[in-house]
Amino acid sequence: MAAHSGAVVVAAQTDEPSGISLFLPAGYDLFWSSVVIVIIAVVFYKMVLPRMNAVLDERASLIEGGIAKAEAAQQQADEALAKQQELLAQARSEAAQVREEARAEGTAIIKDLKAKASEEAERITETARRQIEADRQAASVSLRTEVGALATDLASKIVGESLEDSARQSRVVDRFLDELEASQALASNKEA
Amino acid sequence: MARPFRPFAVTRAGPNDHLGVLLSTHATSVILAATEGHEGEGGFHTPSISDFFPSAILFEGTIFQIDRLWIIRIIATLVLLSIFVIAARRAKVVPGRFQTAIEFLLSFVRVQIGEEIMGKERSRRFVPMLTTIFLSILAFNLTGVIPGLNLAGTSRIGLPLVLALWVFVTYWAVGIRKHGLGGYLRSNLFPPGVPWPIYAILTPIELLQLLIIRPGSLMVRLVANMVAGHIILVLCFAATQFFVVDSAGTGLMFFGLLTLPAGIFMTLFEVLVAFLQAYIFALLAAAYINMSLEEEH
Numbered sequence: 001m002a003a004h005s006g007a008v009v010v011a012a013q014t015d016e017p018s019g020i021s022l023f024l025p026a027g028y029d030l031f032w033s034s035v036v037i038v039i040i041a042v043v044f045y046k047m048v049l050p051r052m053n054a055v056l057d058e059r060a061s062l063i064e065g066g067i068a069k070a071e072a073a074q075q076q077a078d079e080a081l082a083k084q085q086e087l088l089a090q091a092r093s094e095a096a097q098v099r100e101e102a103r104a105e106g107t108a109i110i111k112d113l114k115a116k117a118s119e120e121a122e123r124i125t126e127t128a129r130r131q132i133e134a135d136r137q138a139a140s141v142s143l144r145t146e147v148g149a150l151a152t153d154l155a156s157k158i159v160g161e162s163l164e165d166s167a168r169q170s171r172v173v174d175r176f177l178d179e180l181e182a183s184q185a186l187a188s189n190k191e192a
Numbered sequence: 193m194a195r196p197f198r199p200f201a202v203t204r205a206g207p208n209d210h211l212g213v214l215l216s217t218h219a220t221s222v223i224l225a226a227t228e229g230h231e232g233e234g235g236f237h238t239p240s241i242s243d244f245f246p247s248a249i250l251f252e253g254t255i256f257q258i259d260r261l262w263i264i265r266i267i268a269t270l271v272l273l274s275i276f277v278i279a280a281r282r283a284k285v286v287p288g289r290f291q292t293a294i295e296f297l298l299s300f301v302r303v304q305i306g307e308e309i310m311g312k313e314r315s316r317r318f319v320p321m322l323t324t325i326f327l328s329i330l331a332f333n334l335t336g337v338i339p340g341l342n343l344a345g346t347s348r349i350g351l352p353l354v355l356a357l358w359v360f361v362t363y364w365a366v367g368i369r370k371h372g373l374g375g376y377l378r379s380n381l382f383p384p385g386v387p388w389p390i391y392a393i394l395t396p397i398e399l400l401q402l403l404i405i406r407p408g409s410l411m412v413r414l415v416a417n418m419v420a421g422h423i424i425l426v427l428c429f430a431a432t433q434f435f436v437v438d439s440a441g442t443g444l445m446f447f448g449l450l451t452l453p454a455g456i457f458m459t460l461f462e463v464l465v466a467f468l469q470a471y472i473f474a475l476l477a478a479a480y481i482n483m484s485l486e487e488e489h
Contacts, residue, residue, distance in 0.1 A: 022244060022349060022419060023412060028257040029350030036269050037354050041324045043273050049320050051280035052298055059285045 140181075147180075148173045236434040239426035244348050244419065264335050265345040272331040301326045301474065309478040310485070318481055321362065325355055326474040329414065333466030336421055337459050344466070347418035352411035352473075359477040360407040367484030376484065406480055410473055417469050421462045428455030 152169060246260035279294040287295060301323045306315030315322075329352075332345025346352055367376040380402055381395045428451050436448035 022241065022415060025349045025353050026257075028251075028255045029348055030353060031255045032258075032262055032265070033350035033354040036265055036351070037324070037328065037358070040269060040273065040328045041321075043277065044324045044327070045320045048276045048280045049298070049323060052283055052295065055283040055285060056295075062285055 144177055148177070151176065236438070237426065237430040239423040239430070243343065243422060243426065261343055261345070261348055264341045264343055265332060265351065267341065268331045268335045268345050269328075272327060276327070297327065298323060305471070305474050305478050309475065310482045314482070314485060315478070318362075318478065321358070322474045322478055325359070325477055326470050329355065329470035329473050330466060333418060333469055334463070336418060336466065337425070337462045342425070343422060344418035346414050346469075347422055349411060349415050352414040355473070356407040356411040359410060359480060362477075363406075363480045363484040364402075366481055370485055379486075380483075406476075410476060414469050414473055417465055421458075421465055424458050425455065425462060428452075428458050 152173060155172075244261065248257045248259045249263070250256070250258040276294065279291055283291060302315070302319050305322050305326065306319045309315070310318065329346055332351060334344075335341040336344030336347065364376075367380070370376070371379060381398045382391055383394070383398070386394060431451040432448050432455055435444050435446075435451060439445055
């Protein structure tokens with residue numbers, strides 16, 4: 001039984017195509033092969049490859065665009081930095097200038113004020129001196145009269161009537177006052 | 193009486209001898225008969241030519257005949273197109289893993305085959321063709337190692353023939369368009385720098401080369417590789433089945449320790465061959481087209 005089925009298999013096989021038919025195409029084989037290859041080719045030509053290439057191109061352009069953008073940004077940053085530094089330098093020099101001016105102005109103001117102050121002081125001194133002079137003269141006038149009278153009184157009391165003589169009296173008083181003035185002037189000279 | 197493991201003389205003979213083995217169906221049936229006769233309960237399936245000509249399922253005898261190999265080819269086509277159409281639809285500027293893998297395959301064809309052989313400028317026109325050839329051959333080759341399919345779509349001549357014909361027509365067309373028919377034939381059939389008596393030998397050879405050898409070698413190389421691969425795989429797995437299951441309990445089981453790793457190794461080897469054959473086919477297609485475009489020597 002088993003041997004029989006084996007024989008059947010062998011018989012079936014010998015009926016099958018011989019080896020050379022592997023290389024002799026059958027019509028249906030060629031027909032369907034063409035159909036399959038055409039389908040695959042159409043899909044690859046029309047859809048897969050254009051699509052993938054589009055994506056690849058887009059990627060390439062994106063990368064290039066990104067690089068260009070980065071370069072532009074870098075350039076902008078460089079420019080901004082340069083500008084900033086320029087501004088900073090400008091500001092510094094301006095500040096220095098302002099400071100210089102302020103210092104000069106300050107000096108001028110101080111000088112001015114000092115001048116004014118010394119003028120004022122002089123003026124005050126002058127006024128005071130005048131006042132003093134006036135007071136001194138007033139005092140001297142009043143002294144001249146009062147001291148004369150007092151001295152005369154005192155002298156007349158001490159000397160008595162001997163000095164009643166007005167001519168003599170006046171002479172004595174004048175001389176006394178002159179002496180007094182002289183000594184005073186001496187004293188004020190010394191003071192000065 | 194022949195010994196049951198006799199088929200293994202075939203495996204030891206190496207891949208190059210398979211075509212010979214394959215061509216002699218008689219020897220195969222003798223081996224089969226011997227095996228069957230000895231074992232009685234014959235579980236050993238011997239690979240044979242008939243594997244590549246399964247019986248028709250639809251439209252038998254017409255040009256639209258559909259058989260198992262065709263179903264395999266249609267599945268491979270659908271899978272290939274689905275993968276690449278989905279990849280193309282979802283293609284983004286910033287690729288994910290899937291897209292990176294797809295792009296790797298596409299750029300492999302573009303750079304390693306197209307630009308390497310033809311130069312950047314010239315290859316641009318032919319990259320879609322090379323891509324179609326490479327990827328369809330790859331897809332149809334790989335069905336040979338996919339469980340359930342187990343038969344390479346390129347292991348019957350029709351598909352390789354159509355592809356070889358495409359290459360053939362293309363290299364003739366670009367050659368004639370560039371040099372004119374006379375110029376193309378002159379530069380190919382009468383290469384300069386050869387003493388004229390030599391042309392008596394050289395010219396027929398070159399003509400044969402242009403007309404038959406180039407496309408013929410393209411398709412025969414591919415078919416023979418896939419057929420041999422299928423035979424080896426079937427042999428390894430059938431033998432493993434025979435030794436481990438059918439001969440369970442006998443000393444023959446230990447031969448399974450040899451045939452199972454051999455099957456695994458050959459499966460991996462067939463994956464390599466699938467890539468290699470697709471690469472070689474596309475590479476030679478590029479080279480033939482490039483030869484037609486070369487300036488006159």
